[in-house]
Amino acid sequence: xxxxxxxxxxxxxxxxxxxxxxxxxxxxxxxxxxxxxxxxxxxxxxxxxxxxxxxxxxxxxxxxxxxxxxxxxxxxxxxxxxxxxxxxxxxxxxxxxxxxxxxxxxxxxxxxxxxxxxxxxxxxxxxxxxxxxxxxxxxxxxxxxxxxxxxxxxxxxxxxxxxxxxxxxxxxxxxxxxxxxxxxxxxxxxxxxxxxxxxxxxxxxxxxxxxxxxxxxxxxxxxxxxxxxxxxxxxxxxxxxxxxxxxxxxxxxxxxxxxxxxxxxxx
Amino acid sequence: xxxxxxxxxxxxxxxxxxxxxxxxxxxxxxxxxxxxxxxxxxxxxxxxxxxxxxxxxxxxxxxxxxxxxxxxxxxxxxxxxxxxxxxxxxxxxxxxxxxxxxxxxxxxxxxxxxxxxxxxxxxxxxxxxxxxxxxxxxxxxxxxxxxxxxxxxxxxxxxxxxxxxxxxxxxxxxxxxxxxxxxxxxxxxxxxxxxxxxxxxxxxxxxxxxxxxxxxxxxxxxxxxxxxxxxxxxxxxxxxxxxxxxxxxxxxxxxxxxxxxxxxxxxxxxxxxxxx
Numbered sequence: 001x002x003x004x005x006x007x008x009x010x011x012x013x014x015x016x017x018x019x020x021x022x023x024x025x026x027x028x029x030x031x032x033x034x035x036x037x038x039x040x041x042x043x044x045x046x047x048x049x050x051x052x053x054x055x056x057x058x059x060x061x062x063x064x065x066x067x068x069x070x071x072x073x074x075x076x077x078x079x080x081x082x083x084x085x086x087x088x089x090x091x092x093x094x095x096x097x098x099x100x101x102x103x104x105x106x107x108x109x110x111x112x113x114x115x116x117x118x119x120x121x122x123x124x125x126x127x128x129x130x131x132x133x134x135x136x137x138x139x140x141x142x143x144x145x146x147x148x149x150x151x152x153x154x155x156x157x158x159x160x161x162x163x164x165x166x167x168x169x170x171x172x173x174x175x176x177x178x179x180x181x182x183x184x185x186x187x188x189x190x191x192x193x194x195x196x197x198x199x200x201x202x203x204x205x206x207x208x209x210x211x212x213x214x215x216x217x218x219x220x221x222x223x224x225x226x227x228x229x230x231x232x233x234x235x236x237x238x239x240x241x242x243x244x245x246x247x248x249x250x251x252x253x254x255x256x257x258x259x260x261x262x263x264x265x266x267x
Numbered sequence: 268x269x270x271x272x273x274x275x276x277x278x279x280x281x282x283x284x285x286x287x288x289x290x291x292x293x294x295x296x297x298x299x300x301x302x303x304x305x306x307x308x309x310x311x312x313x314x315x316x317x318x319x320x321x322x323x324x325x326x327x328x329x330x331x332x333x334x335x336x337x338x339x340x341x342x343x344x345x346x347x348x349x350x351x352x353x354x355x356x357x358x359x360x361x362x363x364x365x366x367x368x369x370x371x372x373x374x375x376x377x378x379x380x381x382x383x384x385x386x387x388x389x390x391x392x393x394x395x396x397x398x399x400x401x402x403x404x405x406x407x408x409x410x411x412x413x414x415x416x417x418x419x420x421x422x423x424x425x426x427x428x429x430x431x432x433x434x435x436x437x438x439x440x441x442x443x444x445x446x447x448x449x450x451x452x453x454x455x456x457x458x459x460x461x462x463x464x465x466x467x468x469x470x471x472x473x474x475x476x477x478x479x480x481x482x483x484x485x486x487x488x489x490x491x492x493x494x495x496x497x498x499x500x501x502x503x504x505x506x507x508x509x510x511x512x513x514x515x516x517x518x519x520x521x522x523x524x525x526x527x528x529x530x531x532x533x534x535x536x537x538x539x540x541x542x543x
Binding site for chain 2: 014017018021025131133134135166167169188189190191192193194196212213214215216217218219220221222223224225227228229230
Protein backbone atom coordinates (compact mmCIF):
# COMPACT_ATOMS: atom_id res chain seq x y z
CA UNK A 1 0.00 0.00 0.00
CA UNK A 2 1.05 3.56 -0.73
CA UNK A 3 -0.58 6.71 0.62
CA UNK A 4 -0.08 9.84 -1.48
CA UNK A 5 -0.72 12.79 0.83
CA UNK A 6 -0.53 15.42 -1.91
CA UNK A 7 -2.44 15.05 -5.16
CA UNK A 8 -4.57 17.31 -7.32
CA UNK A 9 -7.14 16.92 -10.06
CA UNK A 10 -9.05 19.59 -11.93
CA UNK A 11 -10.88 18.02 -14.87
CA UNK A 12 -12.47 14.77 -16.00
CA UNK A 13 -9.39 13.58 -17.86
CA UNK A 14 -7.11 14.00 -14.85
CA UNK A 15 -9.65 12.36 -12.58
CA UNK A 16 -10.06 9.33 -14.85
CA UNK A 17 -6.36 8.76 -15.52
CA UNK A 18 -5.23 9.50 -11.96
CA UNK A 19 -7.70 7.10 -10.39
CA UNK A 20 -6.97 4.37 -12.92
CA UNK A 21 -3.24 4.61 -12.28
CA UNK A 22 -3.70 4.91 -8.51
CA UNK A 23 -5.69 1.67 -8.43
CA UNK A 24 -3.16 -0.03 -10.67
CA UNK A 25 -0.30 0.89 -8.36
CA UNK A 26 -2.15 0.44 -5.07
CA UNK A 27 -2.07 4.12 -4.15
CA UNK A 28 -4.56 5.84 -1.84
CA UNK A 29 -4.87 9.42 -3.04
CA UNK A 30 -5.36 12.33 -0.65
CA UNK A 31 -7.05 14.50 -3.25
CA UNK A 32 -7.51 18.22 -3.29
CA UNK A 33 -9.16 20.19 -6.06
CA UNK A 34 -7.47 23.56 -6.39
CA UNK A 35 -9.65 24.68 -9.24
CA UNK A 36 -12.92 23.13 -10.30
CA UNK A 37 -12.88 25.35 -13.37
CA UNK A 38 -9.89 23.70 -15.05
CA UNK A 39 -7.25 26.41 -14.99
CA UNK A 40 -4.81 27.94 -12.53
CA UNK A 41 -6.55 29.07 -9.34
CA UNK A 42 -6.90 32.77 -8.58
CA UNK A 43 -4.52 34.42 -6.14
CA UNK A 44 -7.20 34.86 -3.52
CA UNK A 45 -10.06 32.46 -4.16
CA UNK A 46 -13.42 33.55 -2.81
CA UNK A 47 -15.43 31.42 -0.38
CA UNK A 48 -17.77 30.55 -3.25
CA UNK A 49 -14.87 29.44 -5.42
CA UNK A 50 -13.49 27.35 -2.55
CA UNK A 51 -16.85 25.74 -1.98
CA UNK A 52 -17.16 24.79 -5.66
CA UNK A 53 -13.74 23.13 -5.52
CA UNK A 54 -14.69 21.23 -2.38
CA UNK A 55 -17.90 20.08 -4.03
CA UNK A 56 -15.80 18.47 -6.76
CA UNK A 57 -13.43 16.99 -4.15
CA UNK A 58 -16.49 15.57 -2.38
CA UNK A 59 -17.85 14.07 -5.59
CA UNK A 60 -14.51 12.48 -6.50
CA UNK A 61 -14.05 11.10 -2.98
CA UNK A 62 -17.60 9.82 -2.53
CA UNK A 63 -17.51 8.10 -5.92
CA UNK A 64 -14.15 6.45 -5.25
CA UNK A 65 -14.11 5.57 -1.58
CA UNK A 66 -11.76 2.66 -2.24
CA UNK A 67 -8.85 4.95 -3.08
CA UNK A 68 -9.56 8.59 -2.21
CA UNK A 69 -9.24 10.64 0.97
CA UNK A 70 -10.56 14.20 0.59
CA UNK A 71 -8.40 17.13 1.58
CA UNK A 72 -10.69 20.12 2.02
CA UNK A 73 -9.42 23.28 0.38
CA UNK A 74 -9.45 26.41 2.51
CA UNK A 75 -8.25 29.94 1.87
CA UNK A 76 -7.42 31.39 5.29
CA UNK A 77 -7.67 34.91 3.87
CA UNK A 78 -11.37 34.47 4.72
CA UNK A 79 -11.06 33.00 8.24
CA UNK A 80 -14.70 33.03 9.36
CA UNK A 81 -16.11 31.70 6.10
CA UNK A 82 -13.43 29.01 5.96
CA UNK A 83 -14.16 27.79 9.48
CA UNK A 84 -17.81 27.45 8.51
CA UNK A 85 -16.82 25.66 5.28
CA UNK A 86 -14.60 23.25 7.20
CA UNK A 87 -17.27 22.42 9.77
CA UNK A 88 -19.78 21.80 6.99
CA UNK A 89 -17.40 19.43 5.20
CA UNK A 90 -16.36 17.54 8.30
CA UNK A 91 -19.98 17.03 9.29
CA UNK A 92 -20.86 15.67 5.84
CA UNK A 93 -17.95 13.23 5.55
CA UNK A 94 -17.59 10.12 7.68
CA UNK A 95 -14.28 8.79 6.39
CA UNK A 96 -10.66 9.84 6.65
CA UNK A 97 -10.13 13.46 5.69
CA UNK A 98 -7.74 16.37 5.92
CA UNK A 99 -7.23 19.99 4.96
CA UNK A 100 -5.24 21.80 2.29
CA UNK A 101 -4.52 25.45 2.98
CA UNK A 102 -4.27 27.78 0.00
CA UNK A 103 -1.30 30.14 -0.30
CA UNK A 104 -3.40 33.29 0.01
CA UNK A 105 -1.67 34.12 3.27
CA UNK A 106 1.21 32.59 5.15
CA UNK A 107 0.50 29.66 7.46
CA UNK A 108 1.82 31.57 10.45
CA UNK A 109 -0.55 34.49 9.82
CA UNK A 110 -2.83 34.80 12.88
CA UNK A 111 -5.84 34.51 10.57
CA UNK A 112 -5.13 30.78 10.21
CA UNK A 113 -5.26 30.14 13.97
CA UNK A 114 -9.01 29.54 14.18
CA UNK A 115 -8.93 27.09 11.28
CA UNK A 116 -5.97 25.24 12.76
CA UNK A 117 -7.66 24.97 16.17
CA UNK A 118 -10.59 23.26 14.42
CA UNK A 119 -8.15 20.93 12.66
CA UNK A 120 -6.66 19.96 16.02
CA UNK A 121 -10.12 19.35 17.45
CA UNK A 122 -11.08 17.04 14.56
CA UNK A 123 -7.62 15.44 14.25
CA UNK A 124 -7.27 16.63 10.67
CA UNK A 125 -3.82 16.67 9.09
CA UNK A 126 -3.10 19.88 7.24
CA UNK A 127 -1.25 19.98 3.93
CA UNK A 128 0.54 23.32 3.74
CA UNK A 129 2.32 24.39 0.56
CA UNK A 130 5.80 25.70 1.35
CA UNK A 131 8.51 27.05 -0.91
CA UNK A 132 11.94 28.58 -0.75
CA UNK A 133 12.75 30.01 -4.16
CA UNK A 134 16.04 31.86 -4.64
CA UNK A 135 14.22 33.71 -7.41
CA UNK A 136 11.68 34.99 -4.89
CA UNK A 137 8.56 33.56 -3.30
CA UNK A 138 5.01 34.54 -4.24
CA UNK A 139 3.19 36.97 -1.94
CA UNK A 140 1.66 35.00 0.91
CA UNK A 141 3.68 31.91 0.13
CA UNK A 142 4.80 30.06 3.25
CA UNK A 143 8.53 29.45 3.53
CA UNK A 144 10.24 26.89 5.80
CA UNK A 145 10.80 29.46 8.54
CA UNK A 146 7.07 30.27 8.55
CA UNK A 147 6.24 26.56 8.61
CA UNK A 148 8.46 25.96 11.60
CA UNK A 149 6.79 28.81 13.49
CA UNK A 150 3.34 27.44 12.59
CA UNK A 151 4.23 23.93 13.72
CA UNK A 152 5.50 25.19 17.04
CA UNK A 153 2.41 27.33 17.57
CA UNK A 154 -0.01 24.46 16.82
CA UNK A 155 1.65 21.33 18.27
CA UNK A 156 -1.59 19.31 18.14
CA UNK A 157 -1.95 19.68 14.38
CA UNK A 158 -0.05 17.23 12.17
CA UNK A 159 1.21 19.21 9.19
CA UNK A 160 2.24 17.79 5.85
CA UNK A 161 5.12 20.18 5.12
CA UNK A 162 4.31 20.61 1.41
CA UNK A 163 7.31 20.01 -0.90
CA UNK A 164 9.47 19.99 2.26
CA UNK A 165 10.12 23.64 1.52
CA UNK A 166 11.13 22.72 -2.07
CA UNK A 167 14.78 23.36 -1.23
CA UNK A 168 15.17 20.27 0.92
CA UNK A 169 18.06 21.56 2.95
CA UNK A 170 16.00 24.50 4.19
CA UNK A 171 13.00 22.27 4.86
CA UNK A 172 14.93 19.56 6.65
CA UNK A 173 16.64 22.06 8.92
CA UNK A 174 13.42 23.96 9.65
CA UNK A 175 11.65 20.79 10.77
CA UNK A 176 14.23 19.85 13.36
CA UNK A 177 12.71 19.51 16.82
CA UNK A 178 9.14 20.07 15.63
CA UNK A 179 7.56 16.60 15.81
CA UNK A 180 4.24 17.54 14.20
CA UNK A 181 5.90 18.58 10.91
CA UNK A 182 5.88 15.70 8.40
CA UNK A 183 8.04 16.26 5.36
CA UNK A 184 6.09 15.83 2.09
CA UNK A 185 8.46 14.78 -0.68
CA UNK A 186 6.00 15.71 -3.44
CA UNK A 187 6.68 18.26 -6.13
CA UNK A 188 9.96 19.37 -7.59
CA UNK A 189 12.36 17.41 -9.72
CA UNK A 190 13.43 13.96 -8.59
CA UNK A 191 16.56 15.47 -7.13
CA UNK A 192 19.13 12.89 -6.14
CA UNK A 193 19.69 12.92 -2.38
CA UNK A 194 16.44 14.72 -1.60
CA UNK A 195 14.94 11.96 0.52
CA UNK A 196 18.21 11.01 2.19
CA UNK A 197 18.59 14.61 3.36
CA UNK A 198 15.11 14.63 4.89
CA UNK A 199 15.66 11.29 6.58
CA UNK A 200 18.99 12.40 7.95
CA UNK A 201 17.64 15.57 9.56
CA UNK A 202 14.01 14.74 10.40
CA UNK A 203 14.14 10.93 10.60
CA UNK A 204 12.23 8.49 8.38
CA UNK A 205 9.35 8.58 10.85
CA UNK A 206 8.62 12.13 9.76
CA UNK A 207 8.80 11.85 5.98
CA UNK A 208 5.71 11.09 3.88
CA UNK A 209 5.15 10.31 0.22
CA UNK A 210 3.31 12.92 -1.80
CA UNK A 211 3.33 13.36 -5.55
CA UNK A 212 1.86 16.83 -6.17
CA UNK A 213 0.07 14.93 -8.90
CA UNK A 214 -1.00 16.99 -11.90
CA UNK A 215 0.44 20.19 -10.45
CA UNK A 216 2.19 19.17 -12.62
CA UNK A 217 3.88 16.03 -11.32
CA UNK A 218 3.48 12.31 -11.93
CA UNK A 219 3.41 9.32 -9.61
CA UNK A 220 6.60 7.72 -10.87
CA UNK A 221 8.86 10.77 -10.79
CA UNK A 222 8.02 11.23 -7.13
CA UNK A 223 8.04 7.55 -6.19
CA UNK A 224 11.57 7.53 -7.60
CA UNK A 225 12.54 9.76 -4.68
CA UNK A 226 11.72 6.84 -2.40
CA UNK A 227 12.69 3.85 -4.54
CA UNK A 228 15.94 5.49 -5.60
CA UNK A 229 16.98 6.72 -2.16
CA UNK A 230 19.84 5.08 -0.30
CA UNK A 231 17.72 4.23 2.76
CA UNK A 232 16.50 0.95 4.23
CA UNK A 233 13.36 -0.90 3.14
CA UNK A 234 11.85 -0.21 6.56
CA UNK A 235 12.43 3.51 6.08
CA UNK A 236 10.86 3.34 2.62
CA UNK A 237 7.77 1.67 4.11
CA UNK A 238 7.45 4.45 6.67
CA UNK A 239 7.58 7.07 3.95
CA UNK A 240 5.33 5.29 1.46
CA UNK A 241 2.46 4.62 3.85
CA UNK A 242 3.12 3.85 7.51
CA UNK A 243 3.60 7.44 8.66
CA UNK A 244 0.50 8.74 6.86
CA UNK A 245 -1.48 5.71 8.00
CA UNK A 246 -0.59 6.52 11.58
CA UNK A 247 -1.62 10.16 11.20
CA UNK A 248 -5.01 9.37 9.64
CA UNK A 249 -5.60 6.54 12.12
CA UNK A 250 -5.92 9.15 14.89
CA UNK A 251 -9.37 9.86 13.41
CA UNK A 252 -10.66 6.46 14.59
CA UNK A 253 -12.26 5.69 11.22
CA UNK A 254 -12.17 2.17 9.78
CA UNK A 255 -9.72 1.51 6.94
CA UNK A 256 -11.84 -1.33 5.53
CA UNK A 257 -12.75 0.49 2.31
CA UNK A 258 -9.06 0.55 1.44
CA UNK A 259 -8.57 -3.20 1.96
CA UNK A 260 -7.64 -3.78 -1.65
CA UNK A 261 -4.70 -1.41 -1.25
CA UNK A 262 -3.71 -2.84 2.12
CA UNK A 263 -3.35 -6.28 0.54
CA UNK A 264 -0.97 -4.95 -2.05
CA UNK A 265 -0.97 -3.39 -5.45
CA UNK A 266 -1.87 -5.12 -8.70
CA UNK A 267 1.63 -4.52 -10.03
CA UNK B 268 18.62 -0.09 -21.91
CA UNK B 269 20.69 2.99 -22.82
CA UNK B 270 20.83 6.15 -20.75
CA UNK B 271 21.20 9.00 -23.24
CA UNK B 272 21.93 11.79 -20.77
CA UNK B 273 24.09 11.51 -17.66
CA UNK B 274 27.23 12.88 -16.04
CA UNK B 275 30.22 11.79 -14.04
CA UNK B 276 31.63 14.14 -11.46
CA UNK B 277 30.95 16.44 -8.57
CA UNK B 278 28.55 19.34 -8.14
CA UNK B 279 29.66 22.40 -6.18
CA UNK B 280 26.57 22.76 -4.03
CA UNK B 281 25.93 19.37 -2.47
CA UNK B 282 27.21 15.81 -2.30
CA UNK B 283 25.79 13.61 -5.05
CA UNK B 284 25.17 9.88 -5.02
CA UNK B 285 26.71 8.05 -7.99
CA UNK B 286 29.07 10.90 -8.86
CA UNK B 287 32.13 8.66 -9.23
CA UNK B 288 32.55 6.26 -12.18
CA UNK B 289 32.40 3.12 -10.05
CA UNK B 290 29.25 4.31 -8.29
CA UNK B 291 27.60 5.14 -11.61
CA UNK B 292 28.49 1.72 -13.00
CA UNK B 293 27.03 0.02 -9.93
CA UNK B 294 23.83 2.01 -10.34
CA UNK B 295 23.69 1.12 -14.03
CA UNK B 296 24.01 -2.55 -13.11
CA UNK B 297 21.25 -2.26 -10.52
CA UNK B 298 18.90 -0.67 -13.04
CA UNK B 299 19.88 -2.91 -16.00
CA UNK B 300 21.34 0.02 -17.92
CA UNK B 301 23.77 -1.37 -20.44
CA UNK B 302 25.33 1.86 -21.69
CA UNK B 303 25.29 5.50 -20.62
CA UNK B 304 26.14 8.64 -22.55
CA UNK B 305 28.18 10.73 -20.11
CA UNK B 306 29.74 14.15 -19.85
CA UNK B 307 31.99 15.54 -17.15
CA UNK B 308 29.78 17.40 -14.69
CA UNK B 309 32.56 19.72 -13.54
CA UNK B 310 32.67 21.17 -17.04
CA UNK B 311 29.46 23.04 -16.26
CA UNK B 312 31.62 25.33 -14.11
CA UNK B 313 35.19 24.82 -15.25
CA UNK B 314 36.53 27.44 -17.63
CA UNK B 315 39.04 25.05 -19.18
CA UNK B 316 36.84 22.40 -20.76
CA UNK B 317 39.83 20.23 -21.54
CA UNK B 318 40.44 19.48 -17.87
CA UNK B 319 37.08 17.75 -17.65
CA UNK B 320 37.24 16.33 -21.16
CA UNK B 321 40.65 14.80 -20.53
CA UNK B 322 39.36 13.15 -17.35
CA UNK B 323 36.26 11.94 -19.15
CA UNK B 324 38.35 10.41 -21.92
CA UNK B 325 40.45 8.54 -19.37
CA UNK B 326 37.35 7.22 -17.61
CA UNK B 327 35.54 6.04 -20.73
CA UNK B 328 38.70 4.41 -22.02
CA UNK B 329 38.53 2.12 -19.00
CA UNK B 330 34.89 1.20 -19.72
CA UNK B 331 34.41 1.47 -23.49
CA UNK B 332 31.60 -1.06 -23.49
CA UNK B 333 29.56 0.85 -20.88
CA UNK B 334 30.29 4.57 -21.18
CA UNK B 335 29.81 6.73 -24.28
CA UNK B 336 31.45 10.15 -24.05
CA UNK B 337 29.83 13.46 -24.91
CA UNK B 338 32.59 16.06 -24.68
CA UNK B 339 31.76 19.59 -23.61
CA UNK B 340 32.83 22.64 -25.60
CA UNK B 341 32.33 26.24 -24.50
CA UNK B 342 32.43 28.48 -27.55
CA UNK B 343 32.45 31.55 -25.31
CA UNK B 344 36.10 30.83 -24.43
CA UNK B 345 39.10 31.84 -26.55
CA UNK B 346 40.43 29.21 -28.92
CA UNK B 347 37.57 26.83 -28.31
CA UNK B 348 38.30 25.54 -31.80
CA UNK B 349 41.50 24.01 -30.45
CA UNK B 350 39.54 22.22 -27.73
CA UNK B 351 37.18 20.85 -30.34
CA UNK B 352 40.04 19.77 -32.60
CA UNK B 353 41.72 17.88 -29.76
CA UNK B 354 38.49 16.13 -28.87
CA UNK B 355 37.95 15.16 -32.49
CA UNK B 356 41.50 14.16 -33.32
CA UNK B 357 42.67 12.62 -30.06
CA UNK B 358 39.46 11.36 -28.44
CA UNK B 359 37.46 10.42 -31.52
CA UNK B 360 34.66 12.75 -30.45
CA UNK B 361 31.22 11.98 -31.90
CA UNK B 362 28.96 13.70 -29.39
CA UNK B 363 29.03 17.36 -28.32
CA UNK B 364 27.56 18.60 -25.04
CA UNK B 365 26.67 22.29 -24.80
CA UNK B 366 25.40 24.36 -21.86
CA UNK B 367 24.31 27.66 -23.48
CA UNK B 368 23.06 29.10 -20.18
CA UNK B 369 25.97 28.22 -17.88
CA UNK B 370 28.47 29.05 -20.60
CA UNK B 371 26.81 32.30 -21.56
CA UNK B 372 26.20 31.88 -25.23
CA UNK B 373 23.06 31.69 -27.22
CA UNK B 374 21.97 29.77 -30.25
CA UNK B 375 20.27 32.77 -31.78
CA UNK B 376 21.47 34.40 -34.96
CA UNK B 377 22.17 38.12 -34.49
CA UNK B 378 19.60 39.20 -37.04
CA UNK B 379 16.87 36.97 -35.74
CA UNK B 380 13.65 38.80 -35.05
CA UNK B 381 12.13 37.83 -31.77
CA UNK B 382 9.46 39.01 -29.46
CA UNK B 383 11.09 40.40 -26.36
CA UNK B 384 8.37 39.89 -23.82
CA UNK B 385 8.94 40.36 -20.12
CA UNK B 386 9.89 36.77 -19.51
CA UNK B 387 12.54 36.82 -22.21
CA UNK B 388 14.17 40.06 -21.21
CA UNK B 389 15.49 38.36 -18.13
CA UNK B 390 17.62 36.17 -20.33
CA UNK B 391 18.99 38.95 -22.50
CA UNK B 392 22.31 38.78 -20.70
CA UNK B 393 23.01 35.49 -22.45
CA UNK B 394 22.62 36.89 -25.95
CA UNK B 395 26.24 37.99 -26.14
CA UNK B 396 28.33 35.48 -28.00
CA UNK B 397 26.10 34.55 -30.84
CA UNK B 398 28.72 34.34 -33.54
CA UNK B 399 30.80 31.79 -31.67
CA UNK B 400 27.75 29.70 -30.85
CA UNK B 401 26.84 29.58 -34.50
CA UNK B 402 30.39 28.69 -35.44
CA UNK B 403 30.36 25.80 -32.99
CA UNK B 404 27.12 24.44 -34.42
CA UNK B 405 28.51 24.80 -37.93
CA UNK B 406 31.42 22.62 -36.84
CA UNK B 407 29.00 20.15 -35.32
CA UNK B 408 27.27 19.97 -38.68
CA UNK B 409 30.51 19.60 -40.63
CA UNK B 410 31.78 16.87 -38.31
CA UNK B 411 28.41 15.14 -38.04
CA UNK B 412 28.30 15.40 -34.26
CA UNK B 413 25.26 14.66 -32.15
CA UNK B 414 24.59 17.81 -30.12
CA UNK B 415 23.34 17.34 -26.57
CA UNK B 416 21.68 20.68 -25.91
CA UNK B 417 21.12 20.91 -22.17
CA UNK B 418 18.35 23.28 -21.15
CA UNK B 419 19.05 23.16 -17.41
CA UNK B 420 20.71 20.99 -14.80
CA UNK B 421 18.22 21.50 -12.00
CA UNK B 422 15.34 23.77 -10.98
CA UNK B 423 16.69 27.33 -11.09
CA UNK B 424 14.55 28.24 -8.07
CA UNK B 425 16.84 26.08 -5.93
CA UNK B 426 20.09 27.60 -7.12
CA UNK B 427 22.70 28.99 -4.84
CA UNK B 428 22.17 32.63 -3.82
CA UNK B 429 25.13 33.79 -5.86
CA UNK B 430 24.83 31.39 -8.79
CA UNK B 431 21.42 31.94 -10.34
CA UNK B 432 21.37 30.54 -13.86
CA UNK B 433 18.11 30.70 -15.82
CA UNK B 434 17.38 27.78 -18.13
CA UNK B 435 17.92 27.96 -21.87
CA UNK B 436 14.71 29.34 -23.31
CA UNK B 437 12.71 27.25 -25.71
CA UNK B 438 12.98 30.16 -28.17
CA UNK B 439 16.77 29.91 -28.16
CA UNK B 440 16.59 26.15 -28.55
CA UNK B 441 14.08 26.31 -31.39
CA UNK B 442 16.02 28.89 -33.36
CA UNK B 443 19.26 26.99 -32.96
CA UNK B 444 17.59 23.78 -34.08
CA UNK B 445 15.89 25.43 -37.04
CA UNK B 446 19.09 27.14 -38.13
CA UNK B 447 20.82 23.76 -38.35
CA UNK B 448 18.24 21.27 -39.60
CA UNK B 449 20.95 18.80 -40.60
CA UNK B 450 22.39 18.61 -37.09
CA UNK B 451 21.07 15.86 -34.88
CA UNK B 452 20.00 17.53 -31.65
CA UNK B 453 19.22 15.72 -28.41
CA UNK B 454 17.48 18.30 -26.23
CA UNK B 455 18.19 17.32 -22.63
CA UNK B 456 16.20 18.04 -19.46
CA UNK B 457 13.17 19.58 -21.11
CA UNK B 458 9.99 19.43 -19.10
CA UNK B 459 6.80 18.18 -20.71
CA UNK B 460 5.76 21.72 -21.67
CA UNK B 461 9.23 22.55 -23.03
CA UNK B 462 9.29 19.49 -25.25
CA UNK B 463 5.85 20.02 -26.71
CA UNK B 464 6.65 23.69 -27.27
CA UNK B 465 9.99 23.02 -29.01
CA UNK B 466 8.53 20.21 -31.09
CA UNK B 467 5.65 22.37 -32.26
CA UNK B 468 7.86 25.33 -33.16
CA UNK B 469 10.82 23.46 -34.63
CA UNK B 470 8.85 22.24 -37.61
CA UNK B 471 9.00 18.66 -36.38
CA UNK B 472 12.45 18.11 -37.83
CA UNK B 473 13.49 14.50 -38.19
CA UNK B 474 16.82 15.27 -36.53
CA UNK B 475 15.27 16.42 -33.27
CA UNK B 476 15.20 14.19 -30.20
CA UNK B 477 14.41 14.70 -26.53
CA UNK B 478 15.48 12.92 -23.39
CA UNK B 479 12.78 12.45 -20.74
CA UNK B 480 14.89 12.90 -17.60
CA UNK B 481 12.93 15.96 -16.53
CA UNK B 482 9.53 14.87 -17.82
CA UNK B 483 8.00 14.42 -14.39
CA UNK B 484 4.32 15.13 -14.90
CA UNK B 485 1.43 15.44 -15.42
CA UNK B 486 0.00 12.03 -14.62
CA UNK B 487 0.06 10.80 -18.24
CA UNK B 488 3.15 12.70 -19.41
CA UNK B 489 4.86 9.92 -21.34
CA UNK B 490 1.64 8.82 -22.98
CA UNK B 491 0.91 12.37 -24.11
CA UNK B 492 4.43 12.87 -25.46
CA UNK B 493 4.26 9.63 -27.41
CA UNK B 494 0.99 10.81 -28.92
CA UNK B 495 2.21 14.32 -29.74
CA UNK B 496 5.90 13.91 -30.52
CA UNK B 497 6.17 10.18 -31.18
CA UNK B 498 8.15 7.52 -29.35
CA UNK B 499 10.75 7.54 -32.12
CA UNK B 500 11.89 11.00 -31.00
CA UNK B 501 12.01 10.34 -27.23
CA UNK B 502 14.95 8.82 -25.39
CA UNK B 503 15.46 7.44 -21.94
CA UNK B 504 17.84 9.79 -20.13
CA UNK B 505 18.37 10.22 -16.41
CA UNK B 506 20.35 13.41 -15.78
CA UNK B 507 22.12 11.30 -13.18
CA UNK B 508 23.66 12.11 -10.73
CA UNK B 509 21.64 15.34 -10.43
CA UNK B 510 18.38 13.34 -10.53
CA UNK B 511 17.46 9.91 -9.24
CA UNK B 512 17.81 7.74 -12.37
CA UNK B 513 14.78 5.74 -11.26
CA UNK B 514 12.52 8.64 -12.21
CA UNK B 515 12.87 8.31 -15.97
CA UNK B 516 13.10 4.52 -15.84
CA UNK B 517 9.91 4.07 -13.83
CA UNK B 518 8.09 6.72 -15.86
CA UNK B 519 8.70 4.83 -19.10
CA UNK B 520 8.29 1.33 -17.73
CA UNK B 521 4.92 2.12 -16.12
CA UNK B 522 3.58 4.30 -18.92
CA UNK B 523 0.45 3.07 -20.65
CA UNK B 524 2.10 2.72 -24.04
CA UNK B 525 3.00 -0.26 -26.22
CA UNK B 526 6.04 -2.45 -25.63
CA UNK B 527 7.35 -1.28 -28.98
CA UNK B 528 7.21 2.36 -27.89
CA UNK B 529 9.02 1.50 -24.65
CA UNK B 530 11.71 -0.32 -26.58
CA UNK B 531 12.22 2.66 -28.86
CA UNK B 532 12.62 5.01 -25.91
CA UNK B 533 14.72 2.72 -23.76
CA UNK B 534 17.23 1.56 -26.36
CA UNK B 535 16.47 1.56 -30.08
CA UNK B 536 16.44 5.33 -30.58
CA UNK B 537 19.72 5.74 -28.68
CA UNK B 538 21.34 2.92 -30.62
CA UNK B 539 20.43 4.67 -33.84
CA UNK B 540 21.25 8.22 -32.75
CA UNK B 541 24.62 7.39 -31.21
CA UNK B 542 25.43 4.57 -33.66
CA UNK B 543 25.92 2.09 -30.81
